[in-house]
Amino acid sequence: MFDELTDLYQQVILDHSRAPRNFHALPGANRTAQGHNPLCGDNVTLYLLTDGDLIRDLSFQGSGCAISKASASLLTETLKGRTIPEARTLFDHVRAMVTTGLTQPNLGKLAVFAGVHKFPARVKCAILPWHALIAALDGQVQPVTTEKDDT
Numbered sequence: 001m002f003d004e005l006t007d008l009y010q011q012v013i014l015d016h017s018r019a020p021r022n023f024h025a026l027p028g029a030n031r032t033a034q035g036h037n038p039l040c041g042d043n044v045t046l047y048l049l050t051d052g053d054l055i056r057d058l059s060f061q062g063s064g065c066a067i068s069k070a071s072a073s074l075l076t077e078t079l080k081g082r083t084i085p086e087a088r089t090l091f092d093h094v095r096a097m098v099t100t101g102l103t104q105p106n107l108g109k110l111a112v113f114a115g116v117h118k119f120p121a122r123v124k125c126a127i128l129p130w131h132a133l134i135a136a137l138d139g140q141v142q143p144v145t146t147e148k149d150d151t
């Protein structure tokens, strides 16, 4: 699929999948959630340390394809120091982007995943860490799976 993406986007995704940022457990995390994408075999565990509405720190662990790993890596890099309302807005914009290809100015580097909308099977890989994020923010205990809805 990488042939279809621009070189720049390909480089960012490969870089983050090979050397994921914040790829470790987070001691002192007060919110955590797991996500599973059975279609591809991606697993992600997201850890957050929040203080009121502020996301002080976050990290992830897991295994999966380049898209899911790069998406989780960029998620953690993007959301550190942001607020929970900002994170929820970004989730909406990321979900719209990976399903339609339409980007918003606030997406920044996350726009590298815009090309994913052309590959329906990979949309779930890209959105998986974001579903885990929302589950963590909502205090959901059950692991989220991409099986239960179409994004």
Ligand code: ZN
Binding pocket: 037, 040, 041, 042, 064, 065, 066, 067, 068, 124, 125
């Ligand atoms: Zn995947």
